[in-house]
Amino acid sequence: MSVLKFKKRDEEVNAVSSVKTYKKWKILIVDDEVEVHNVTKRVLKNFDFEENGLEFISAYSGKECLEQLKTHTDIAIILLDVVMETDDAGLNTARAIRQELNNKMVRIVLRTGQPGSAPETDVIKNYDINDYKEKTELTTQKLYTTVMTSLRSFRDLQTIQQNRIGLEKIIESSRNLLTFNSAKLFSEGVLTQILAILKRSPSSVLFNAGDAFIAHKVAGGYQLVVMTGCYTQQTSESILTPDVCQLLDETLFCRENLYKQNVFVGYMETSQGEHCLIYLPGCATIDTTDRKLLDVFMSNITVMYENLLLNSEIINTQKEIIERLGEVVEYRSHDTARHVYRVAQVSYILAHALGFNEQECEMIRMASPMHDVGKVSTPDAILLKSGKLTDEEFAIIKEHAQIGYEIMGKSDREIFKTAAIIAHEHHEKWDGTGYPRGLKGDEIHLYGRITAIADVFDALSQKRVYKEPWPLERILELIKEEKGRHFDPRIVDLFFENLDEILEAIKEPS
Incomplete structure (x- = not known):
């Protein structure tokens, strides 16, 4: 509690003032x-x-x-x-x-x-x-x-902590190579680790933020993949200025890490010739030890990064195959192939609104285009009939739900299992009057309940061989009327809460 009193000494200590202070x-x-x-x-x-x-x-x-x-x-x-x-x-x-x-x-x-x-x-x-x-x-x-x-x-201690955080993120990414957001998670881990090597963590007192971005070389320029710090609030155009692009171009030309103008640009190249660049501005002079660490680090992560890109390519290929299979049915029935795209978009929005994680939402978006895949077995005479179907013809139409399930259900792949559920249950109704099994309420899988409202909403809005398109007001009125009958009441409420986003997502490109 006593007052602090400093002893006198002959010579005061001179501390050099900082020329440039980022954060005290x-x-x-x-x-x-x-x-x-x-x-x-x-x-x-x-x-x-x-x-x-x-x-x-x-x-x-x-x-x-x-x-x-x-x-x-x-x-x-x-x-x-x-x-x-x-x-x-x-x-x-x-x-x-x-x-x-x-x-x-x-x-x-x-x-x-x-x-x-x-x-x-x-x-x-x-x-x-x-x-x-x-x-x-x-x-x-x-x-x-x-x-x-x-x-x-x-x-x-901060340096050790940031090295640990970066390493944990990269290990986590290695553990989740087959998840949809793995590439982004891995890229964030790479940035964290590099920032730690340079003693520049996002939470460091030495810098206002860990300002950095990762970009891929694409035809005609660069595509931003991950951004941190101030870059998260900027557009691609404001980030990729001529001066920045010049440094990226120089790195590509040299095919090695670049240390220039207080900027570090890390370079990675896959065996397929894809180029990835990591841009960190505001770096003070990087000593020889840190350069060696960065060079070794960049070399070691290239193989893992290539595996991530390969995994992403597999997922995208799988997704496109499913979309194309979904379009086969639409082309047979002379309906626009955009139907499966719109059903996928609406299903994705509703899944998010229900609180599903991003991976599951993306799975539903990828699988929902297969909801009518069973119609490949429906004869053209029935599928393309413009008049009212007979009871016998409607019974044949209804078989597509079971057939779709049998086609998709034979695979062990998660995405095909999801597609099998959707194909099987998207015609079930909340009150138990649907088909093929007459399931009721929560007996119907959420995937089926989601796709049911997405499918009906879009089908009514489009012209079919047997009907003209309905106006939006009439469709919305029907969905309200079918709440608790055809559709899950909770999903109907979420549909209307997110209607603006849904309408924007299915808007036809100009």
């Missing part, structure tokens, strides 16, 4: 004496570490300290008094920081004016602190040294 190191001063705050700030006002100065935050009790740590999660050092509202307030606060807040990163420097109340040996042994100083022994030089060594320790 945060120092939390915790002491119930205002003068301690003032003196500390005055002594360290010209301090810099790695060309970045200090930002001071004040707290006057243990409770205020914990509140500040919750608000400022990137505080580097806490200069913590022992005796404040109670004789052991500082010690209790140190324990709470480590155990309750689970903050293992921040460096805690305990400062006390009453060493007898908190003996150094006992405190160092029983509390997870990083330094112990008596206020009477602290000269300007010693405070400078304490802060400098603590910041180095904090910086190194």
Whole structure:
């Protein structure tokens, strides 16, 4: 609780001010004496570490300290008094920081004016602190040294942490190579790891953000794949400026990593000749060690990246085959092939509205075009008949649901299993009057319930051999009338809640 007084010394320590500060190191001063705050700030006002100065935050009790740590999660050092509202307030606060807040990163420097109340040996042994100083022994030089060594320790811990995060993301991507978002997840992990190698993590105090992007070389230019930091708020045109494209072009020409104009451009090339570029601006001079690390890292991830692209190509091929199979039925019945596309889009939106994860939503979008695949067995005389069907003809039409299920259900692939469910159950009705099995309510799989409303909505809006297109108002009125009869009431509600998005998604291209 006693006021901090620095001893006189012959020579003050000169700290070089930062020429360019991206983000200052945060120092939390915790002491119930205002003068301690003032003196500390005055002594360290010209301090810099790695060309970045200090930002001071004040707290006057243990409770205020914990509140500040919750608000400022990137505080580097806490200069913590022992005796404040109670004789052991500082010690209790140190324990709470480590155990309750689970903050293992921040460096805690305990400062006390009453060493007898908190003996150094006992405190160092029983509390997870990083330094112990008596206020009477602290000269300007010693405070400078304490802060400098603590910041180095904090910086190194951050580097280790970001390396771990990057490695975890890449391992997670390896574990999920067959998921739909694997390529994006892998790319995010690559960026995190590179940022960590350069001591430039997105949460680092050294930079405002981990500004970076990954781009693929495509015909006529570049396609952005993943963006972080400021780039997430920008358009492709504003990111891919002539100067940026010139650096990307130069990297492609040299076919190796580029270090130029405070920019790092990482280069990857697959065996199929596809080029991937990783662009990180704002890099200070990268030393030889970091360059070697980056070169090795980029070389090692190229094989994995190629596997991811191959997996993406397999998924896209599988998706296109299913879409084309779905279109076969539409062409036979002289209906527009855009029907299966629109059913897929509406099904995807409704699946999202129901809370399915992105992978399952995408699976439904890919599988729903196969809802009428069983009609390949329906004779043209029935399928193309413009007049009313007889009871016998309608019975034959209804067989397509079972036939579609049998065609798709023979595969062990997840996407074909999903398509089998949709083909089998999209003509079932909520009240049990549908076909082929007369399922009722929740007995009908959600996939079937989703596709049912998507199929009816689009079929009524289009011209068929047996009818003219209905106006939107009439279709919407029918869907309302069939709520709880044909359609799941909850899905009907979600349909109308998302109607604007649905209408935009199925809008015909101009």
